[in-house]
Amino acid sequence: MIEIKDLSKRYGSFQALDNISMNIDAGTVFGFVGPNGAGKSTTMSILATLLLPDSGIAKVSGFDVTRHPKEVRRRIGYMPDFFGVYDRFKTDEYLHFYGASYGIARAEREKLIPQLLELVNLSDKKDAYVDGLSRGMKQRLCLARSLVHDPEVLILDEPASGLDPRARIEMREILKELKRMGKTIIISSHILPELAEMVDQIGVIEHGRMVAQGRVSDIQNRMRVNRVLHIRTLGRQDELAERLRDENHVSRVLSDANGLQVHFSGQDQEQMQLLRRILDWEYEVVSFNEAQTNLEDVFLEITKGGAAT
Amino acid sequence: MSTKNKWGKGGSLWINPVLDKEFRLRMRTPRSFFAILGYVLVLGLLAMGFIYVTMTSRGVQSGMRFDPSTSRMLFYVLSIAQLVLVAFMTPALTAGVISGEREKQTLNILLTTQQSSSAIVLSKLLSSLAFMVLVVLATLPVYSIVFLYGGISPSQLMLVFLFYLFTMLLLGALGIMCSTLFKRTIIAVIMTYGMTLFIFVVTGVAYLLFMAVVQQSYYSSTPPPEYSWVGFVLGLNPVGAMISIFEPEISKQAFLVNGGNLQNQAPISLWLEFVLVYAVVIALALWVAIRKIRPVGRRRDEAEDAPMPRSGLDGSGEVAEMKPADGRSDKN
Numbered sequence: 001m002i003e004i005k006d007l008s009k010r011y012g013s014f015q016a017l018d019n020i021s022m023n024i025d026a027g028t029v030f031g032f033v034g035p036n037g038a039g040k041s042t043t044m045s046i047l048a049t050l051l052l053p054d055s056g057i058a059k060v061s062g063f064d065v066t067r068h069p070k071e072v073r074r075r076i077g078y079m080p081d082f083f084g085v086y087d088r089f090k091t092d093e094y095l096h097f098y099g100a101s102y103g104i105a106r107a108e109r110e111k112l113i114p115q116l117l118e119l120v121n122l123s124d125k126k127d128a129y130v131d132g133l134s135r136g137m138k139q140r141l142c143l144a145r146s147l148v149h150d151p152e153v154l155i156l157d158e159p160a161s162g163l164d165p166r167a168r169i170e171m172r173e174i175l176k177e178l179k180r181m182g183k184t185i186i187i188s189s190h191i192l193p194e195l196a197e198m199v200d201q202i203g204v205i206e207h208g209r210m211v212a213q214g215r216v217s218d219i220q221n222r223m224r225v226n227r228v229l230h231i232r233t234l235g236r237q238d239e240l241a242e243r244l245r246d247e248n249h250v251s252r253v254l255s256d257a258n259g260l261q262v263h264f265s266g267q268d269q270e271q272m273q274l275l276r277r278i279l280d281w282e283y284e285v286v287s288f289n290e291a292q293t294n295l296e297d298v299f300l301e302i303t304k305g306g307a308a309t
Numbered sequence: 310m311s312t313k314n315k316w317g318k319g320g321s322l323w324i325n326p327v328l329d330k331e332f333r334l335r336m337r338t339p340r341s342f343f344a345i346l347g348y349v350l351v352l353g354l355l356a357m358g359f360i361y362v363t364m365t366s367r368g369v370q371s372g373m374r375f376d377p378s379t380s381r382m383l384f385y386v387l388s389i390a391q392l393v394l395v396a397f398m399t400p401a402l403t404a405g406v407i408s409g410e411r412e413k414q415t416l417n418i419l420l421t422t423q424q425s426s427s428a429i430v431l432s433k434l435l436s437s438l439a440f441m442v443l444v445v446l447a448t449l450p451v452y453s454i455v456f457l458y459g460g461i462s463p464s465q466l467m468l469v470f471l472f473y474l475f476t477m478l479l480l481g482a483l484g485i486m487c488s489t490l491f492k493r494t495i496i497a498v499i500m501t502y503g504m505t506l507f508i509f510v511v512t513g514v515a516y517l518l519f520m521a522v523v524q525q526s527y528y529s530s531t532p533p534p535e536y537s538w539v540g541f542v543l544g545l546n547p548v549g550a551m552i553s554i555f556e557p558e559i560s561k562q563a564f565l566v567n568g569g570n571l572q573n574q575a576p577i578s579l580w581l582e583f584v585l586v587y588a589v590v591i592a593l594a595l596w597v598a599i600r601k602i603r604p605v606g607r608r609r610d611e612a613e614d615a616p617m618p619r620s621g622l623d624g625s626g627e628v629a630e631m632k633p634a635d636g637r638s639d640k641n
Contacts, residue, residue, distance in 0.1 A: 045417075048417075048421050049420075049421065049603070049604070050417055050420060050421065050603075050604065051604060052604040066604075069603070070423070070425075073421055073422065073423060074423060076421065078417075078418070078421045080414070080417050080418065082414050083414050083415070083417070083418055084413035084414035084415045085415065086330070086334060086415060088333075088334045088337040088338065089330075089333075089334070093333075097326055097329075097330050098418075098422060100326035100329075101326045101327070101419070101422035101423060101424050102422055102423045103423055142418075145418070149423075
């Protein structure tokens with residue numbers, strides 16, 4: 001559905017994109033993750049036909065964004081990270097305008113727009129002037145606007161930025177609904193928890209380079225080479241800590257009142273052998289579990305925490 | 310507003326949603342009505358002032374008459390004043406139409422719709438010009454004073470209004486070009502006023518200077534020339550071109566050097582030269598605006614159909630590759 005190959009873009013001396021490549025299949029929700037200035041918005045602007053790449057290829061539904069921009073525009077719904085609205089428009093007029101701009105007949109829009117307003121929970125604001133809406137409502141209206149021509153692909157650049165927690169949850173629910181509708185969504189964020197629940201794949205971009213890409217669970221597994229194990233025993237905790245420090249794959253052992261925190265770089269097989277050895281040493285193990293890594297940990301690990309915000 | 314009044318099917322320029330949106334938003338602000346009021350007031354006061362000054366300067370002895378020749382003079386004064394007002398207002402109305410959308414962060418969204426670049430640019434231009442036409446038409450009652458006293462034919466009035474329309478189109482096209490080329494509205498407005506100043510003032514001053522030089526060298530030439538190329542410079546000036554509509558003889562005189570034969574024809578009427586030259590400028594300005602509003606597509610040859618990499622999920626839902634997508638170390 002979305003194909004990017006060796007895409008590069010430079011602004012003066014700043015290399016915004018440096019040969020990034022990725023593939024996103026139809027129906028996938030792709031989380032584009034990276035710190036501010038990493039190149040997410042540049043990639044999305046190129047996909048939205050708003051920016052020309054210096055080199056490389058970007059295709060949407062098989063159409064090259066530079067050679068067939070009109071075909072691409074027909075297939076994408078784009079929501080930029082910063083956007084304005086026409087202040088003297090009413091909410092439904094705003095959607096009618098964009099619907100007409102996509103060549104949708106009036107009769108069709110009359111049916112479509114109430115549905116869109118309902119989807120984004122703005123039915124009661126139909127006759128309200130756009131400049132009177134809150135930030136969250138404007139974000140939702142802009143999302144409805146990006147759906148007005150029923151695009152195959154949604155390109156959402158930081159759709160939840162600047163929203164309060166409630167508005168953020170509302171936005172997340174709408175995006176889940178869109179996922180259920182089978183839309184291919186490419187969504188960028190530098191705030192990871194908001195993406196974690198809903199994305200199928202993520203791409204981590206830093207300094208214009210794609211540093212990791214794949215399914216969330218697989219990337220998490222990959223990151224588990226540096227997993228943290230929590231071990232609690234009945235007594236002899238410090239003695240066990242000493243013995244564990246000499247074990248392979250153990251880089252660090254912390255001991256406190258809650259038990260041991262073991263930084264472990266082995267895979268599942270080595271982890272199982274470690275547990276077996278502890279039991280062979282006849283320690284009375286109450287619990288032995290692995291700390292869950294979330295998307296944020298993954299991102300920080302991949303980017304080494306450098307520029308994450 | 311009822312949804313019954315919403316846009317028809319988009320696509321055609323004349324019922325273009327961008328054009329409709331511009332009309333709707335422009336007329337929803339009281340600023341438009343105050344602009345029309347102010348404009349008509351200025352022109353009305355000018356007409357009243359002219360009548361007052363003319364009548365009082367003639368004194369009681371002449372019977373304080375306002376005859377057709379004075380009425381004709383009033384028409385000229387009003388027409389030139391209106392031309393100057395058009396020159397002031399058109400850049401202000403057009404130089405911000407694209408850059409303003411860019412500053413309000415609405416342009417990017419508009420550019421991702423199915424509206425073509427030409428539809429966006431021409432709709433913006435037409436809506437601005439439509440407002441200017443409304444402003445100029447609102448001054449017709451002021452012109453009715455002229456008709457009250459005679460001296461001007463309706464066809465002359467119509468020609469003058471057509472000339473305004475062309476001048477608006479010219480300044481509007483330059484304004485929209487600057488608005489597309491410059492990111493900030495203030496820069497676009499300054500550049501458009503700079504071009505307007507060039508067209509209105511620099512061409513006029515250049516004509517006077519060149520004519521002075523040609524007149525000075527008149528007697529040193531053998532035989533003395535009857536016509537000079539300098540007239541072409543005046544044909545680039547809107548005021549000169551408009552006066553040639555009132556008084557066709559002006560075209561001839563603009564090219565004549567002292568002692569020339571008035572029986573000869575001018576190489577071209579000033580207004581015709583103005584229209585021909587600036588029609589090309591309008592076309593060029595609009596072409597640049599349409600070309601520059603969106604990034605231009607380009608051709609790719611070899612790389613176009615190259616197979617794409619399949620990092621991430623493949624069609625079967627399995628992870629095809631888990632190394633960094635660009636093949637670099639993920640520590641960078």
